[in-house]
């Protein structure tokens with residue numbers, strides 16, 4: 176009994192690399208063994224990348240410093256989670272593990288099931304504590320929004336003030352680099368830094384100054400870089416919790432209450448924070464959406480053409496605005512929502528690529544890769560959910576709208592700097608294109624108008640097929656958000672899907 180009392184609780188950190196608003200940490204008390212496991216099999220997956228690891232290792236070293244200052248530095252292990260947890264539990268006579276409840280990709284889901292089976296068989300009490308409003312084993316979407324509101328209203332969990340020292344051994348001086356993990360080189364010169372202090376500074380500057388024109392400036396890649404919060408990688412890795420960000424937002428909203436721009440911007444920001452949970456809930460409810468079309472009628476519809484995929488990934492499609500966005504993403508690890516949607520839509524409609532192939536490339540490029548948001552969005556922008564409006568972006572129109580002077584294109588496609596302004600968005604129309612651009616910038620790899628028309632015809636043809644709407648209605652019932660959050664609105668979502676209308680939540684996107 177005495178031994179049991181003295182055993183520390185193992186707090187297993189995963190995508191919750193912080194000490195603030197951390198329900199599992201608060202529950203564990205001061206005598207803990209904080210552990211992070213670097214899992215090589217995870218880092219070998221096709222949706223992971225060196226840039227994600229670099230960001231993660233910065234967040235980890237920051238967390239290690241913070242925990243060390245509290246009295247017990249982070250123990251970092253390398254290997255299979257079950258094996259490492261078993262070793263640590265045996266060595267420190269641990270019988271209790273706490274972690275957050277993770278909604279990750281299929282691999283982390285399977286790993287958690289293995290950990291749960293091992294814990295059960297070995298008398299280890301493993302408790303997973305929610306860190307967001309995502310609900311495990313949710314029976315129905317009815318009432319979900321109210322449950323989220325309650326979760327936010329509960330307030331942030333107090334931060335632990337000191338930890339009892341448990342061990343100081345097993346602490347590597349330096350975290351391995353991406354090469355040691357076998358990750359291919361992935362230069363990303365303008366990548367965000369993963370440290371907690373950077374995340375706090377971004378949150379503070381967004382709510383104090385940068386966010387004023389968020390609502391109107393979020394759509395153009397020229398202004399979004401500064402006007403958006405840029406918090407996504409920190410939220411994805413749990414360096415900040417969504418609840419602490421929402422509470423900071425509420426305080427800022429009061430401070431800026433007399434300013435209309437601020438009020439509108441901070442309302443838009445609140446919506447997006449809520450969408451985060453809304454989308455992750457979809458993956459929690461249907462893990463297969465990472466690998467299967469939500470609406471099965473789309474299965475086998477597209478077959479990826481390797482040359483097209485390669486051109487799209489490299490930013491060499493011959494469509495300047497698409498290529499500039501892709502090269503910007505490669506260099507920064509981030510892109511604003513509208514441009515992500517355009518890249519995905521272009522890949523799925525005009526290039527007719529399978530969303531799983533294009534989606535895996537984007538996942539690797541994003542430092543903020545969040546499976547629940549990512550795969551839901553990839554399917555939405557490809558029309559495979561069966562419940563969303565079909566939106567086929569025209570990248571030339573988007574270029575004119577979002578980069579009218581071509582500043583973004585010229586910055587990221589230096590080979591087009593000499594193209595006269597009137598031809599910048601369609602350089603193939605420039606009479607001197609052959610002479611000036613041959614060998615330097617490709618001609619478009621598809622006929623834009625024709626490819627768009629063909630995609631529209633195929634998608635609408637499919638939607639008119641037998642039984643299509645019936646399945647859509649079932650998908651809407653399971654996944655669509657409920658405006659007003661009542662059983663009545665659930666019935667409405669189903670009726671809308673039957674009539675071929677889309678998920679109401681998606682109609683409110685700023686597209």
Ligand SMILES: Cc1cc2nc3c(=O)[nH]c(=O)nc-3n(C[C@H](O)[C@H](O)[C@H](O)COP(=O)(O)OP(=O)(O)OC[C@H]3O[C@@H](n4cnc5c(N)ncnc54)[C@H](O)[C@@H]3O)c2cc1C
Pocket residue numbers: 393403404405406407408410411444447448450451452454510511512513515516519537541543544545546548549550552553556
């Ligand atoms: C094809 C595609 C893939 C995407 N993949 C990801 C991804 O892997 N990880 C990711 O975090 N976001 C993803 N998004 C959503 C969105 O583009 C990013 O969240 C946003 O651009 C991040 O920048 P920010 O932090 O400055 O966002 P802000 O506009 O400042 O928003 C604040 C936060 O709200 C959340 N959020 C914003 N927009 C959305 C949205 N449309 N849906 C759900 N949550 C949202 C994010 O957590 C974001 O950090 C994807 C969008 C598309 C179209």
